Amino acid sequence: MRILLAALLIVGFSVSSMARQSTKLMSDWSFYKGDVAGAENPTVDDSGWQKLSLPHSWGWEEAQLGKNYYRGPGWYRRALPVGSAAMGRRYFVRFAGAGSVADVYVNGKSLGQHRGAFGAFCFEITGSLSTNGSANVLAVRVSNAAQPDLAPISGDFCVFGGLYRTVELIETADVNFTPTDHGSPGVAWLQTKVSGQEAVLDVKAQVSNGARSDQPLTLVATVLDAAGKVVSTEQQAITFKPMITVPVALRVTVPSPRLWNGRKDPYLYRAVVELRSTGGELVDSVEQPLGLRYYAIDNAKGFFLNGQPYHLHGVNRHQDRWNQGWALSPADEELDVAIIKEMGATVVRCSHYQQSDYFVSLCDQAGLLVWAELSQVDRVGADPRFPETSRHQLLDLIRQ
CATH class of the missing domain: 2.60.120.260 (Galactose-binding domain-like)
Incomplete structure (x- = not known):
């Protein structure tokens, strides 16, 4: 059954889907x-x-x-x-x-x-x-x-x-992975335990059933290598009740993972989560890049990436341009990352606010660690709504 499922997945990834x-x-x-x-x-x-x-x-x-x-x-x-x-x-x-x-x-x-x-x-x-x-x-x-x-x-x-x-x-x-969960893809891959021996990943998704009847579907989570080969896949049959959004979860284990190792080797897997009908038809799909890594900070010895000392030196980056303000093109973002790489940086601080998904994805590909933060600068607002608005902004940052 697993071999057949993997074959179906490979076919599904090679054609253009009309599901989403x-x-x-x-x-x-x-x-x-x-x-x-x-x-x-x-x-x-x-x-x-x-x-x-x-x-x-x-x-x-x-x-x-x-x-x-x-x-x-x-x-x-x-x-x-x-x-x-x-x-x-x-x-x-x-x-x-x-x-x-x-x-x-x-x-x-x-x-x-x-x-x-x-x-x-x-x-x-x-x-x-x-x-x-x-x-x-x-x-x-x-x-x-x-x-x-x-x-x-x-x-x-x-x-x-x-x-x-x-x-x-x-x-x-x-039925879909809801895009309304703080503007996120509706899917998150949590790196529960990562080492050079295996990576244990917990997939968390928000599934919305907009139909007026029960929808029996299969949740499929798959990790592919950079060449498109399936390295791990799991599935679970779930019946979704009508007109509600519910959280679902699935655990995937990747054996002997190739770790994302900063500027030395910024290797990215492809992480795909699907909803399929009982007949195997694709209903919805979300694909994301996935860099497997673990890290630690020691007060005396500094930052460690994948168990090894990793020196952090880099830049603060703002999202603006002369005669453009914040209206950056993809080429502008690509140029920024190219310049940061040429400088020899290993980390980027997104000062002082959440920056675009595209910029962060470019940093992932370039092997640049990202320091992400909220736009809390100098002062905390006295308005009683300020904490809740800030909490909402933090959820935007985390889930996106």
Whole structure:
């Protein structure tokens, strides 16, 4: 049975699956700098607004001249490339970052608010899509105005505004690894015990059943090497009750793992978690890179990676560019990592806030250790909401 399952997995990884689809929403945006009453309404005339593509940021125009920069609202609007919701399908919009408070609407209906300039967030839009085939309009109010409950309260860097990272439309089956769990993939691989002999991994996932009936499925967790060969796989049959999201878990053991060893050998496995029907059809899948390692800190002897002394020397990195602010392209992020590598660094401090998934993934590939932190700088907010807002930001950082 295990041989057959492995064969099915290899076939599944070699073809394009229709179970989950992602479409980047980077072009065809209309933007207005300032507030507009009722801008969430799909019938609002935005023909006179600025036309632009993402990533987009504001405030840098004044800041880089040494002037006080704009801290206030701006509106973004665009049509979604989807009509009425298809039977058995669900739709989500995921934002990789918006500075600093984002209110999101589809067809005038509020999906919710995200507070925090640096973490990703995601809303389900299935129930807000048109039912008559008319265009679906996504509207986002973003504000980088200072907030008493929102870090950073102070600091020696600018908090620019805008949709400055990727925005994507995600389409899934009725049952999925939920993308709404703090904007995370809905799947986490916990490295419970790692050594040169074996790596014990606990897979934790949040599975959402949007169907109105029980869904008997098989949860499959697989680790592949860099060449695509299956090195370990486990599965479990689970029946998911209707209209709820539940946590599920599975343990996977990798024998004699090749460890991620920093700049010396930044080896990454591929970690794949799937939901399959009783007939073996792929329902949903999430793939992530996986670097297996263990570490320790000794007050007298310093940092140890995989049982060996490892010298940490590196840089603080901000996510900005001249004439761009926070609106960095993938090429910008790649150049930053290339420069950091050329300097001979072994570690990067993401100062003073959560940085993009793409930047962190580049560091993983380059063998750079990452120091991640929240945007708590100098002062803790006196507002009674500050601790809860900060806790939410910390969950964003951990789960993403």
